[in-house]
Amino acid sequence: MSKLRQALESGKFVITGEVGPPKGVDLGACLHHARELRDKVVAINVTDLQSAVMRIGSMVVCAKLVEQGLEPVYQLTCRDRNRLALQSDLLSAWAFGIKNVLCLTGDHPALGDHSDARPVYDLDSVQLLKAASTLNNGHDMAGHELEGKPDFFLGAVVTPAADPLEPQKIKMKKKIEAGARFFQTQAIYEPERFEKFMNQVQKLGVPVLAGMVLIKSPAMARFMNANVAGINVPDSIISEMEETRKEDRKKKSVEITARIIRQVKSLCQGVHIMPLGWDELVPDVIAEAELK
Amino acid sequence: MHATIQKDIEEIIGYFKAGEKVFIVGCDNCAAKCHSGGIPETQEMANRLQKRGINVIGWCVPQPPGVSLCKLSNTKKVLQEQYGDQIKEADSFLVLACGQGFHTVLDATEGAMVHPGCDTIFGGETVSDNFITEYCSLCGECIVDFAGGLCPVTLCAKSLLNGPCGGAKDGKCEVDRNRDCGWQLIYDRLRALGRLDQMEAYMPPKRYSKWSRPRSLTLGDGEATFSSLAGSHTVVNHD
Numbered sequence: 071m072s073k074l075r076q077a078l079e080s081g082k083f084v085i086t087g088e089v090g091p092p093k094g095v096d097l098g099a100c101l102h103h104a105r106e107l108r109d110k111v112v113a114i115n116v117t118d119l120q121s122a123v124m125r126i127g128s129m130v131v132c133a134k135l136v137e138q139g140l141e142p143v144y145q146l147t148c149r150d151r152n153r154l155a156l157q158s159d160l161l162s163a164w165a166f167g168i169k170n171v172l173c174l175t176g177d178h179p180a181l182g183d184h185s186d187a188r189p190v191y192d193l194d195s196v197q198l199l200k201a202a203s204t205l206n207n208g209h210d211m212a213g214h215e216l217e218g219k220p221d222f223f224l225g226a227v228v229t230p231a232a233d234p235l236e237p238q239k240i241k242m243k244k245k246i247e248a249g250a251r252f253f254q255t256q257a258i259y260e261p262e263r264f265e266k267f268m269n270q271v272q273k274l275g276v277p278v279l280a281g282m283v284l285i286k287s288p289a290m291a292r293f294m295n296a297n298v299a300g301i302n303v304p305d306s307i308i309s310e311m312e313e314t315r316k317e318d319r320k321k322k323s324v325e326i327t328a329r330i331i332r333q334v335k336s337l338c339q340g341v342h343i344m345p346l347g348w349d350e351l352v353p354d355v356i357a358e359a360e361l362k
Numbered sequence: 363m364h365a366t367i368q369k370d371i372e373e374i375i376g377y378f379k380a381g382e383k384v385f386i387v388g389c390d391n392c393a394a395k396c397h398s399g400g401i402p403e404t405q406e407m408a409n410r411l412q413k414r415g416i417n418v419i420g421w422c423v424p425q426p427p428g429v430s431l432c433k434l435s436n437t438k439k440v441l442q443e444q445y446g447d448q449i450k451e452a453d454s455f456l457v458l459a460c461g462q463g464f465h466t467v468l469d470a471t472e473g474a475m476v477h478p479g480c481d482t483i484f485g486g487e488t489v490s491d492n493f494i495t496e497y498c499s500l501c502g503e504c505i506v507d508f509a510g511g512l513c514p515v516t517l518c519a520k521s522l523l524n525g526p527c528g529g530a531k532d533g534k535c536e537v538d539r540n541r542d543c544g545w546q547l548i549y550d551r552l553r554a555l556g557r558l559d560q561m562e563a564y565m566p567p568k569r570y571s572k573w574s575r576p577r578s579l580t581l582g583d584g585e586a587t588f589s590s591l592a593g594s595h596t597v598v599n600h601d
């Protein structure tokens with residue numbers, strides 16, 4: 071059974087991390103980042119051509135993590151594969167020992183570095199979850215029996231600060247009905263808003279890991295506010311960052327993230343930390359958030 | 363309607379060999395409404411090409427007024443009966459119409475060399491005389507009823523069927539912040555109609571075999587048959 075599933079089912083507060091595969095074949099730095107998270111997190115998400123930028127695949131990096139005794143969460147998007155490829159990749163992933171899958175729609179190719187690519191979206195994230203559940207039950211989408219079936223622990227994403235929130239909640243419910251057993255959220259910066267969200271979805275009974283993105287600079291926060299849907303970094307946090315000297319910003323970033331985690335940890339079942347390269351800070355965040 | 367836009371004049375000139383005798387054909391229906399191949403644009407194209415040294419031997423926009431170029435019987439009749447000599451003399455045809463009209467000229471001239479003068483961009487609603495936009499992608503199996511009549515296949519940049527992605531911001535789509543998120547429109551409409559329950563129901567994956575190409579429609583007495591890779595199916599249009 072997946073360790074992530076075990077941890078969530080045992081009711082432990084769960085921490086997951088994230089690494090992004092590189093553009094190229096040199097996996098050195100990426101695997102180094104992943105190793106830094108060993109024993110600090112239960113599982114490590116591996117992004118799938120994040121932001122629609124062409125890179126080495128998520129599956130191969132997940133397989134390398136398995137080789138090194140780390141537990142991956144295979145992020146799988148609907149952007150680049152039709153239903154044949156999605157199901158086939160899921161079977162391949164299982165053969166590599168990958169047990170957790172995060173089923174995503176995927177950023178549109180127009181936002182990435184191959185903007186003339188044909189978008190696929192043969193399935194959407196709800197249909198992908200359902201397809202993966204069907205594989206778990208020993209059949210493919212066409213109803214044919216599998217020779218040996220996987221047992222994936224399936225997850226999905228939700229955006230607690232979406233406006234309006236209702237469509238997100240409707241879709242979250244559909245994802246659960248399609249087989250999602252855990253959720254990781256878009257980055258949270260407003261604990262009160264997150265609390266309201268959790269009050270509304272707690273009854274669905276599926277664990278939610280609150281997303282944490284380390285803020286590196288005031289410019290990054292402003293950029294996310296302007297460009298990333300469902301992210302609202304409050305002005306107070308931006309000014310805190312502004313008032314901090316450049317050399318102290320890492321420390322400040324740890325302090326802010328740890329503070330948000332302390333504020334939300336009684337509301338949810340875990341946190342998903344996306345360090346975006348500042349992996350060495352994850353242990354400090356965990357310590358300061360008093361998670362261990 | 364089939365929306366079209368003229369190709370750049372330099373691209374069009376690039377088609378022709380030295381001395382090639384060109385006959386230009388426009389369309390009095392969609393292309394006329396798109397200002398890409400009506401009577402004024404077709405005549406103007408003849409002038410512009412002549413000015414650039416292209417040997418234009420004639421032009422026409424088949425009539426009666428408002429008729430579609432893609433109606434093969436009419437196009438064939440007009441070209442042969444009214445422009446017979448020019449048709450025989452022409453080395454090639456430049457078509458100012460959509461891809462269907464383009465192929466109609468190929469058929470009407472029994473396989474002559476035909477050059478496309480337009481890009482065919484979408485099938486759209488003529489919202490006003492100067493604005494045409496797309497509400498349907500011609501997918502072959504209409505599923506808009508659950509979405510209050512707004513097509514998620516077309517209005518959502520990812521053609522999602524089970525609700526919005528996480529990319530919408532202030533009601534605008536992640537691919538273009540000036541463009542409405544299709545799912546925001548669907549949600550607003552279903553809420554206004556009091557039918558949000560329709561958004562809660564699981565929508566299965568689309569049957570893309572019905573969107574295979576080329577597809578065809580065969581008409582019989584009181585019936586029609588649609589053929590695609592999903593097979594042929596016949597509908598009787600009366601009791």
Ligand code: SF4
Binds near residue numbers: 497499516
């Ligand atoms: S569901 Fe298909 S046929 Fe119906 S409006 Fe959308 S694209 Fe057109």
Ligand code: SF4
Binds near residue numbers: 521527528529542543
């Ligand atoms: S933002 Fe809206 S329209 Fe754009 S891809 Fe996402 S759901 Fe579709």
